Amino acid sequence: MDDTSDRLETQDEEVAADAGTDPETFLSLLPHFYRGSVSQAVSAQDRLDRTTDWAITLIAALLSVVFASEDMPAYLLLIGLILLAMFLFFEVRRYRFYDVWRSRVRFVQENTFANAFDPAGVEHHPNWREEIADDLRQPTFKVSYLEALSRRVRRVYALLFIVVGVAWVSKITLFTPEAQWTEAAELPGIPGLAVAIVIALFYIAVLLVAFWPRKREAKGEIHDVEPGHWKETDDERQ
Known part of the structure; x- marks a missing residue:
């Protein structure tokens, strides 16, 4: 029984090793991994x-x-602020899991598809296969909490907090004229003060978090970049 188990384990290792060393086999395996990662990223985004x-x-x-x-x-709006903060903390955790899958997708795009379309391009990660293998064995978050x-506040929740804040100020001033x-x-x-x-x-704390000045660690996201050209205009073709 032990001999059979050892032989099966050896065969499994050989199959994996063959897939990794043979370019044709590896390239046939890569699309399945890529589609699975994209599917996981879409599910996490949802x-x-x-x-x-x-x-x-x-x-x-x-x-x-x-x-x-x-x-x-007016204090009902303050309850709304508390509930918004709860949703925010739930969303931060979900965003970190989403970023794990999104980062893997971008990593494959950068190191396989980009180089395939432009073989003369610079390969930023010469050991990208080892990087992905290590992350598959020991998954880690790619961005800090x-x-x-900061990202979720800046992109979504800052505006929601502002809406509730403006509504609260309006409620205690314009809509309560008798007091x-x-x-x-x-x-x-x-006391109200x-x-x-x-x-x-x-x-103030929300603003500080939203405009947190530290360098971003999220990989492959578009931010603070000037728009570029994708296709030539009709005048340029002529």
């Missing part, structure tokens, strides 16, 4: 988008409830 959709739906429903009547308290948080804004903003046992200061500090 889960990411669903979280964003739920966050937007929540804010839309909350705004319709709060501004439906003057009697609706803080970078993922001072400090009275409309107060919570049980907490203190609530406003806490919210202001929260938005």
